[in-house]
Amino acid sequence: MTTADPLLSGSGLSKSYGGVHAVSDVSFTLHAGEVLGLIGPNGAGKTTLVDLVTGAQDADTGELVLTGSPLRGGAAHRAAQGLARTFQHPQLALDLSVADNLLLGAYAARHRGLGRLLAGLVRGILRPHAPADRALAERLATSVGISGLDRHARDLTLGEQRLVEVGRALGAEPCVLLLDEPFAGADAHGVAGTTRVIEVLRGAGHGVILVDHNVDLVTTLADRVMLMERGRVAFEGSPADCLASPEMQRVYFGTAPEEVAS
Amino acid sequence: MTRFRATIAGLLTLTVGTALTGCGSSGDDDNGDTVVIGLVCDTTGPGAGYATPACTATKETIDQVNADGGIDGKKVKVVQGNDESDPTKTPTVIQKLVSQGADALLMLTSSAGVLQAKSLIERTKIPVFMPVAANPQVTEPPSNTYLYQLGTPTSDWATVYCAAFDSLGAKKVAFLQDSSPSQVQFNKGLIDSLDCVDLDVVNGAIDATDLSAEVAKIKNAGPDAVLVATQNANFDVLAQNTLHQQLPGVPRFTELLLSSLPSAWAQAQPGALEGLVGLAGTTDTNTRTVEVAQFFAETEGADFRVNNFWTQSYDAVQILKQAIEESGTTDGEKLNAAIQEVTGFVASSGYPGFTLSFGDDKHLGADGICGLVLVEWDKDNQVAGPWSGYEPDCAA
Amino acid sequence: MVGLRAGLRGMTNPQLWIAVVENGCFFALLGLAFYFNLTGAGFFNFGIGAIAMAAAFTGSWLVTEHGLSRPLAGVVGVLGAIAIAVVMELAVVRPVQARGEGELSALVAVGASLFTIIQLSGLFLGHEARSGQPFWSTAPFSVGSARVGSTVVPIVVITAALFTLSYLALQRTRLGRLTRAIGNDTDAARVLGLPINTARLLSFAAAGLIAALAGITFAGRSGVSPDNALHWTITGFLALVIGGTGTVWAPLLGGALLALANVFIPFYFGGDVLAYGLVVVAMLFFAFRPEGVFAPRVRV
Numbered sequence: 026m027t028t029a030d031p032l033l034s035g036s037g038l039s040k041s042y043g044g045v046h047a048v049s050d051v052s053f054t055l056h057a058g059e060v061l062g063l064i065g066p067n068g069a070g071k072t073t074l075v076d077l078v079t080g081a082q083d084a085d086t087g088e089l090v091l092t093g094s095p096l097r098g099g100a101a102h103r104a105a106q107g108l109a110r111t112f113q114h115p116q117l118a119l120d121l122s123v124a125d126n127l128l129l130g131a132y133a134a135r136h137r138g139l140g141r142l143l144a145g146l147v148r149g150i151l152r153p154h155a156p157a158d159r160a161l162a163e164r165l166a167t168s169v170g171i172s173g174l175d176r177h178a179r180d181l182t183l184g185e186q187r188l189v190e191v192g193r194a195l196g197a198e199p200c201v202l203l204l205d206e207p208f209a210g211a212d213a214h215g216v217a218g219t220t221r222v223i224e225v226l227r228g229a230g231h232g233v234i235l236v237d238h239n240v241d242l243v244t245t246l247a248d249r250v251m252l253m254e255r256g257r258v259a260f261e262g263s264p265a266d267c268l269a270s271p272e273m274q275r276v277y278f279g280t281a282p283e284e285v286a287s
Numbered sequence: 288m289t290r291f292r293a294t295i296a297g298l299l300t301l302t303v304g305t306a307l308t309g310c311g312s313s314g315d316d317d318n319g320d321t322v323v324i325g326l327v328c329d330t331t332g333p334g335a336g337y338a339t340p341a342c343t344a345t346k347e348t349i350d351q352v353n354a355d356g357g358i359d360g361k362k363v364k365v366v367q368g369n370d371e372s373d374p375t376k377t378p379t380v381i382q383k384l385v386s387q388g389a390d391a392l393l394m395l396t397s398s399a400g401v402l403q404a405k406s407l408i409e410r411t412k413i414p415v416f417m418p419v420a421a422n423p424q425v426t427e428p429p430s431n432t433y434l435y436q437l438g439t440p441t442s443d444w445a446t447v448y449c450a451a452f453d454s455l456g457a458k459k460v461a462f463l464q465d466s467s468p469s470q471v472q473f474n475k476g477l478i479d480s481l482d483c484v485d486l487d488v489v490n491g492a493i494d495a496t497d498l499s500a501e502v503a504k505i506k507n508a509g510p511d512a513v514l515v516a517t518q519n520a521n522f523d524v525l526a527q528n529t530l531h532q533q534l535p536g537v538p539r540f541t542e543l544l545l546s547s548l549p550s551a552w553a554q555a556q557p558g559a560l561e562g563l564v565g566l567a568g569t570t571d572t573n574t575r576t577v578e579v580a581q582f583f584a585e586t587e588g589a590d591f592r593v594n595n596f597w598t599q600s601y602d603a604v605q606i607l608k609q610a611i612e613e614s615g616t617t618d619g620e621k622l623n624a625a626i627q628e629v630t631g632f633v634a635s636s637g638y639p640g641f642t643l644s645f646g647d648d649k650h651l652g653a654d655g656i657c658g659l660v661l662v663e664w665d666k667d668n669q670v671a672g673p674w675s676g677y678e679p680d681c682a683a
Numbered sequence: 684m685v686g687l688r689a690g691l692r693g694m695t696n697p698q699l700w701i702a703v704v705e706n707g708c709f710f711a712l713l714g715l716a717f718y719f720n721l722t723g724a725g726f727f728n729f730g731i732g733a734i735a736m737a738a739a740f741t742g743s744w745l746v747t748e749h750g751l752s753r754p755l756a757g758v759v760g761v762l763g764a765i766a767i768a769v770v771m772e773l774a775v776v777r778p779v780q781a782r783g784e785g786e787l788s789a790l791v792a793v794g795a796s797l798f799t800i801i802q803l804s805g806l807f808l809g810h811e812a813r814s815g816q817p818f819w820s821t822a823p824f825s826v827g828s829a830r831v832g833s834t835v836v837p838i839v840v841i842t843a844a845l846f847t848l849s850y851l852a853l854q855r856t857r858l859g860r861l862t863r864a865i866g867n868d869t870d871a872a873r874v875l876g877l878p879i880n881t882a883r884l885l886s887f888a889a890a891g892l893i894a895a896l897a898g899i900t901f902a903g904r905s906g907v908s909p910d911n912a913l914h915w916t917i918t919g920f921l922a923l924v925i926g927g928t929g930t931v932w933a934p935l936l937g938g939a940l941l942a943l944a945n946v947f948i949p950f951y952f953g954g955d956v957l958a959y960g961l962v963v964v965a966m967l968f969f970a971f972r973p974e975g976v977f978a979p980r981v982r983v
Contacts, residue, residue, distance in 0.1 A: 081874045104876025116871035118864035125860045132861055133876035158857075197876070333910075335810040466955035491954035494914050496709070496901075499702035500693075500950035507692065521812050525905040532823065532830045533698055553747065554814040554906035556823075556833065 030093065032057045032232040033201050038077055038087030040070075047073040049256040051087075055201065055232040060223060062247030062264065063236040066276060069253040071236045072113050075203050078234070079103055079110050092200060104133055107200030111207055115186035117193075119179040123171065124162040126178050126189050130196035131161060165192040168225070170218030184215035191219055201232040208239045220246065240277075244268060252276060321364045322357070322617055324349065324607070325389030327380055329396040332371030333467070333493075336520050336548055337596050341395040341419050342367075344600035347586055352604065358611045372397035372469065378404045385411050390617035391607055395600070397518075398422035399469040405430040412619040414610075414626055418603035419596050421543065422473050426650035433623055435650050437599045437606075437634075437643060438543075439658040441473070444566060445480030447659050447679065448514065448540065451564065452484050454677045455538055457511035460484045463501060463526055464516040465493040474516050491526070493519055498529045505534065512538040520544060520551040524559075531559040541565040543659075547594035552668045560664035564674050567662040568595020568636045572673075579635040598635040602643065606632055606652075634658065638681040657681035693950045697829035703942045705835045705904075708842035710945075711938025712897035713919025714926060715849060716890040718934050721923070722853070722866040723886020726786075729793050730771055732916025733800035734891050735898030738764035739907040740804050742899055743813035757818045761895040768891025771796055772884055797916060804909045812910075815902030834903040841900055842935075845893055850931045862886055894919075921961070925968055927975025936976055940964075 031054040040048040048070045055061045063071050076082040078089060080100035089096035096103060109130060117126050162174055169192040171185055178189065187207050194202055207219045223233050223246055237243050244250060244264035252260040252267055260272040267273055328342035329335060349363050357363060366387040368380035377400030384392060392408075392415040394401055401408075401417060402424060408415050409430040416435050417425055423440035425431070452460060460481070464474050470493070478486060487508050491501045505513060513534065515526045523545050530539055539562065545551055546567035552560060569576045579601050580593035606629055611617060614625035630644040636658055643652035656679050665671040693699060713731060720728040742760035745751040751759070775796050779789045820833040853859035865872040865882045873879055898907065898915070918941065926937020941964075948960035968975065 079874060081870075100874040101876040101879070104874070110874065112871065112874075116868050118860075118867040120863050120867055121860055125864075128857075128860070129864055129875060129877065132857060133878075193875075331805060331810055339811070489954070491949065492957045494910070495949070495954060495957065496904075496914075496918075497702050497706050497946060498954075499699055500946050500948075501954050503693070503696055503699055503950060521906060521908060521910070524812075528832075528905050532832060548811070550811050550813065551906075554812055556905075 031055055031090075032059075033078070033089070033091050033096075035078065035089050036087060038074065038089070039085045040073055040077055040082060041085055046256045048077060048084075051253075051256075051258055053251060053258070053261070055234060057230045057232060058227050059249065060227055060233045060235055060247045062243040062250040063234060063253065064238075064240055064243050064250060064267075065253035065259075068255070069276075070256040071253055072205055073256075074253070075110060075205050075234070075236060079108050079203060101133075104197065107198075108203065109194035109197040109199035109201075110203040111187065111190040111194055111205055113205045113209075115183065115190050117178040117181075117186055117189055119177070121178055122175050123166065123178060123181070123189055124159070124174040127162045127165045127174075127192045127196055128158055130193040131198075133197055161196065165196050168192060168195055168218075169222055170214060183210040184212050187211055188215055188218050191222055195222060195226075199231065201234065202226055203234045203236070205236045206238065207235075208237050208242055216242070240268075320361050322361050322611060323364050323366060323388045323390050324604075325381075325384030325387070325392040326365050326367045327377070327384070327392065327394045327396050328367060328369055329372045330369060332369075332373065332396075333469075333519060334372040334395075334397050336544060336551070337419055337518075338372075338395040340547070340594070341596040341600045344583065344597040345393055345395070345418070345604060347583060348601045348604040351582070352608060358608050359615065370396050370400050372400055374400045374403040374469075377401065378407050381407060381411070385413065389413060390611075390619070391415070391622065393418060393600075393603055393607075395419065397469050398425050399472060401425050401434070402472075405434070408433055412623075414607075414619065414623050416603045416607065418599040423476055423651065431650055433619070435626060435645060435652065437603055437636075437652045438568075438595075439637075439653045439656060440651050441477040442480050443653065443656045443659065444542070445477055445483075446656050447566065447661065447677075448481060449483035450679070451540065451661060451674075451677045452512060455512060457538065458484055459509070459511050460486055461505040461508060461510040461513045462486050462488045462516055463498075463505065463513060463530075464488065464490060465519050465522045466490040467493040467519070470517055470519070473518065477516065491522065493517075493522055495522070495525065498525055499533070502526075502529045502533045505530075510537065512540060514540040514542075516542055518542070518544050520548050520554070524551055524554045527563060528556045528559045531556065531561075539563045543568065543595070546662050546670055547596050549592055549669075552664070552670075555668050558666050558668070560668040561666040563664045564661055564676065565664075567660045567670070568658065569593055569598055570638060570660045570662075570673055573635070573637065573639045573641070575633055575635040575639075595636050602632070602634055602636065606643070638679070640681050655679075655681070693947060697827055699946050699950065701826075701829050701831055701835060702946045703939070705832070705838060705942075706945055707939040707942030708838045709897055709901040709938070710918050710922045710941045711926075711935045712838075712842055712845060712893055713915060714922030714934030714937050715846065715931070716894040716897070717919050717923040718928065718931060719849070719886050719890040719893065721928060722931075723862045723889070724772070724776070724883040725866055725869055726776060727790065727920065728768075728771070728776075728887070728890060729790065729916050729920070730768075730797045730800065731890060731894050731919050732914065733797045733912040734764045734767050735894040735915050736907060736909060736912040737767060737800055737804055737898075738895035739815060739898035739902035740808055740813060740909065743816045743902065743907060744808045746816040747813060753816045754818055756816055757899050760899055761892060764895035764898075765888050765891040767800065768887045768894075769884060772887040776887075777880075777883070797912060801909045801912045804912075810909060812906045812908035814906045815899070815904065817900050817903035819900075820903055832904065834900060837903075838897075838900045841896055845896065846932065846935055849889075849893075853931055858882070858885065921965055924965065924973075924975055927977035929975070929977035933975060933977035940976075 033055040036052045038051045065071055077084045080103040169188040171188045208216055226233055250264050250267040251258055254276045260267055260270045329338040353362050366384050368384050370376040370380040381404055394417045398420045414433050418437050420436055421438040421441055426434050426436050489501050491498050517523050543566040546565045579598050584591040610625040614621045627645050627647055632643040634641045634643050638657040641657040642654045644654050661674040662670050663674040716731045720726050738760035741763055742756040745756035775792045776789050779792045819837045821836045823833055824831050862882045865879050922934050922937035922941050925940050926933035944964050949957050
């Protein structure tokens with residue numbers, strides 16, 4: 026499944042706020058068809074790392090490479106290059122319908138010059154959804170397991186909002202999908218929908234970075250796991266090795282395993 | 288982006304600077320052989336409608352005086368300021384002009400500002416003319432020693448209006464005024480003097496976008512005539528449009544401003560000014576008016592139309608010139624005394640024979656009511672000429 | 684009884700209701716222009732009144748001083764207004780916001796732009812009011828005892844058309860969805876890679892277009908001058924505040940309510956208390972319904 030050259034890699038990434046080192050000298054690799062799990066307690070720097078990768082924040086130091094090319098520019102530029110993400114707290118356009126929100130990712134990914142947008146004005150006034158748009162929205166909804174395309178986003182549960190976010194990211198047809206706590210507040214149906222998306226992307230040779238507090242789910246789905254603590258990588262390896270590592274015990278329980286046993 | 292920011296900053300500096308400093312001075316530097324006239328021109332505030340032509344007229348007249356050799360061989364220099372008819376700014380502008388050596392001031396701004404500055408003017412001891420103002424409070428004591436007006440006071444306006452109402456048999460008149468403080472204050476004297484009719488005063492906001500409510504109230508009262516009392520052209524035009532629409536057939540009057548602003552006539556709806564009667568300061572039957580009009584037309588072009596803003600400004604400069612020549616000095620008190628000796632000055636405003644005179648206790652120059660002409664508009668919103676309904680006996 | 688009769692006389696006077704409709708349409712259009720800026724850029728553009736004034740003033744100057752036809756002068760006025768709006772976004776709002784100096788700095792910068800437009804209009808085109816030169820006016824006609832002026836039908840039709848087109852554009856087109864999504868959460872939109880700058884630019888242009896059409900049409904009533912700019916800005920802002928931002932139709936209601944106050948406060952209490960009355964209306968909304976009549980609904 027994986028190839029020799031990584032799909033996405035980061036080296037020496039750091040970000041500080043005053044005297045607080047949110048991310049400190051973090052390096053990672055992600056191969057095609059791989060799921061990289063990112064776990065750690067609150068304040069470990071997981072979401073900040075996702076922000077640095079997606080361009081939501083600028084790294085103080087470090088480099089990112091996507092499909093062999095340096096990754097530079099702001100969030101919009103990186104989105105156009107093939108990165109898509111969800112947010113720790115869902116960020117949907119609440120005034121828009123489920124269908125419209127799902128389509129936003131696709132709109133972002135496609136060429137969207139001024140002329141095309143203006144030309145679409147007249148067409149759109151006459152036909153609210155082009156058939157292709159509607160079909161895409163339905164496919165994305167089916168992919169994540171959400172129904173009621175014409176419901177307003179503000180009327181969705183937290184779990185449903187997370188599913189729509191995943192669907193929206195999927196619509197962008199990303200090389201790499203970064204999921205930030207997709208299982209928080211999700212019910213079984215939501216978990217199943219997101220899990221299905223991860224498996225589809227893995228099977229298609231895309232990369233996924235999965236950030237979540239649900240260690241069981243992450244270690245089940247991920248091919249490799251990175252444990253972060255106070256901005257640094259405390260451990261990186263297979264899920265089984267991570268769970269058995271003394272670093273895991275220390276980070277989550279604050280003690281070495283022999284101390285727990287005694 | 289930096290270029291854009293610099294451009295915006297530069298534009299702001301330009302416009303703010305223009306508002307504060309006016310147009311600077313003309314003529315030679317003051318070296319003792321010049322007469323310095325201070326000009327306060329509200330060309331950007333609510334008085335711009337009349338101050339702009341009046342200031343232009345003043346400067347062109349001064350240019351002619353200089354071309355003819357000046358006053359007693361001395362060139363006339365102008366220093367200018369703009370108080371935007373803001374009473375809080377008028378004293379500062381006056382002080383600035385005095386500090387620049389003004390020997391006399393010509394105030395082409397609202398009366399409200401000058402009223403605020405009366406005590407300051409009294410202390411400066413230099414003569415001050417308000418060529419086009421008509422608020423009699425300006426030249427009433429106290430602190431009126433150095434203040435003069437050429438315009439006919441509102442008390443004489445009332446005489447003319449009363450005669451006009453009488454000629455129509457109008458007993459009940461609606462008085463629609465804009466409620467700006469300066470206008471309310473200006474109209475107070477007029478309202479008090481219009482005791483010849485039952486006056487119903489209705490106020491409208493000066494920046495109103497609609498006067499339907501005010502006109503509906505007027506209509507409910509069933510007046511014999513309506514007098515629109517404002518110095519704001521927009522308000523006047525809006526009122527005339529609304530009255531024309533909602534009260535057709537009821538005689539309408541207006542004050543002195545509209546007849547002097549052809550640009551405002553074009554603002555009115557087609558035919559909205561037909562039959563409107565307003566005060567004007569000039570008529571073609573006065574040969575002096577025609578001469579002054581021809582003088583200004585040489586600079587302003589063949590399309591030039593004279594009105595009292597031009598003629599009164601012209602006369603103010605000529606009176607000042609005459610007083611300086613007769614006193615032989617620009618010393619404030621002596622010049623002031625010379626102004627008070629001016630009698631029977633043949634005005635270039637009003638009906639033929641209208642004159643201006645000043646004295647120790649006469650600071651309003653108009654000799655009688657013949658400085659006011661009632662004119663009428665036609666269906667094309669143009670001033671057709673003197674109103675046939677009433678004309679004062681100027682031979683008396 | 685006499686008081687009741689007097690009260691009813693006002694409410695049953697069709698002339699006053701025609702004034703409400705005409706003024707309400709104008710106020711609503713200004714509010715709609717504000718709405719577009721708010722929806723697409725999350726920004727209160729206090730230059731709207733100046734843009735409307737500049738379009739009408741320039742068009743009038745072209746007709747009266749240079750003999751252009753009304754339609755051509757109107758087109759120039761509209762294009763000029765769009766250009767001013769676009770320049771405002773590119774040269775004032777975006778650079779100030781990009782420096783991270785906060786919303787207040789951008790508002791102050793736009794406020795300065797408002798006064799700049801006023802001064803430049805006066806400087807180049809004169810400070811005296813000019814007659815309105817609307818694209819379209821009808822012959823006055825009577826409806827019962829009421830007289831319908833030449834600008835009433837045009838402004839009603841233009842208002843209906845612009846509101847309907849705005850609704851369709853924002854609700855049913857890709858551009859409209861993008862604009863609403865961007866206005867909803869600009870930071871998320873940026874991270875998603877949505878064309879924020881393009882959407883912002885188009886929202887400013889749309890606001891300029893609407894303001895221009897409003898100003899040019901309404902100026903046909905009694906003319907236009909640079910002094911109108913600030914008053915029109917405040918009016919449009921109030922229409923948005925009162926109507927709310929929950930729907931594109933909200934400024935229409937806000938404009939109507941504002942026009943009701945504008946006509947009936949002078950009728951019942953006098954024209955000199957209009958300003959105070961409007962302040963009371965605005966304060967009541969700020970105190971008890973700051974989100975306006977139509978508030979955006981948020982799931983709790």
